[in-house]
Amino acid sequence: MRGVPDKTASEVGALVQRIPAFPPVAIRVLDLLQEDNVPVDKLVELMRSDPAFSAELLRRANSPLFAFQSEVTSLRQALILLGFRRVRGLALTVATGMYLRKAGKIEDLRRFWRYSLACALLSEELARACGLPEDVAYTAGLLHDIGRLGLMVAHPEQYAQLMRHATEQLERGEPVDVAQLERDLFGADHYEVGRRLAEAWRLPSPLPEVAGRHSREAARQWNIVGVVRFGCQLAIALGFGILPSPYNPSVEALLEELPQPVRNRLPADLHLLEEGIRRKLSELDIESFGPPAPAVRPPGVFAPAEAGPPLERQAAVPLSKPEIDEDRRNPLRPPQMLVWLLVASLFAALLLVVLKFLPV
Secondary structure, three states: OOOOOOOOHHHHHHHHHOOOOOOHHHHHHHHHOOOOOOOHHHHHHHHHOOHHHHHHHHHHHOOOOOOOOOOOOOHHHHHHHHOHHHHHHHHHHHHHHHHHOOHHHOHHHHHHHHHHHHHHHHHHHHHHHHOOOHHHHHHHHHHOOHHHHHHHHHOHHHHHHHHHHHHHHHHOOOOOOHHHHHHHHHOOOHHHHHHHHHHHOOOOOOHHHHHOOOOOOOOOOOOHHHHHHHHHHHHHHOOOOOOOOOOOOOHHHHHHOOOHHHHHHOOOOHHHHHHHHHHHHHHOOHHHOOOOOOOOOOOOOOOOHHHOOOOOOOOOOOOOOOOOOOOOOOOOOHHHHHHHHHHHHHHHHHHHHHHHHOOO
């Protein structure tokens, strides 16, 4: 691959500016869910501001991933049934799938989608065992390679070529430094791009730290960053990696590094966990997502105000009991309306018969 000189800070900034913006509604959902006591109405109104995003979110809520007994018919209902934490993870999964869909048509890059989801699911499982926030770990695992994600979306063919080149080298038994290949091709690696994107898109902590480079030689730390790092290594060991590598430790060797209390809280057979992950990946195949957002905005710029009504602070709605979405103007669906019309017709006919035999 032909190399290019290392770019200056301003040139790297220009490279980042050319990367299409992540769906603004997803960033705002992520930011809003950092608050305590978020009003349901406010979150629903925000998600409705992007019709494609809200439709995709509702479709996923009705997928076999959650297997609700009845159909989820509104965003409000989805929020109540799933809860804020699961909606946060689902919203980011939907946004990432829509963002990557164009690049995901290339098989070399589809593997990245599967790898990212596996990292998210394993990070969530590890966080549960460590007593850390599971939703934060899931989000960090999903977006830990956001720099690579941005480069893939902006330059899908070039990045696919880079991955093929790296694969060929690895298959020949030659060492590969993917970050150096990225610097040769783009002038910056995905760590630097990821850190800048996390800052430009105003992603909350610890996402900028996770996206930036951290030492592989550092001692294990069982915080969110450490859990995500371990989850990614475990994803590779379980066969979800994006590149072949003979240098990665086995699942058993990795588990030996876990503190005993954490290991005891994990499923006894991680290969059963692997099967569960593969089932979820089949439900979240990249081709099943809706089209990416047509408009490309500079990083950090959100959707225009006309996309929906202004988001005013409203009273919090309790989540302890089911609610009915007031915005559903006509609660009767066509089959129900037909039944009611039939009942009304029979009642009218009966009334005519009764009136006919009444004395005048």
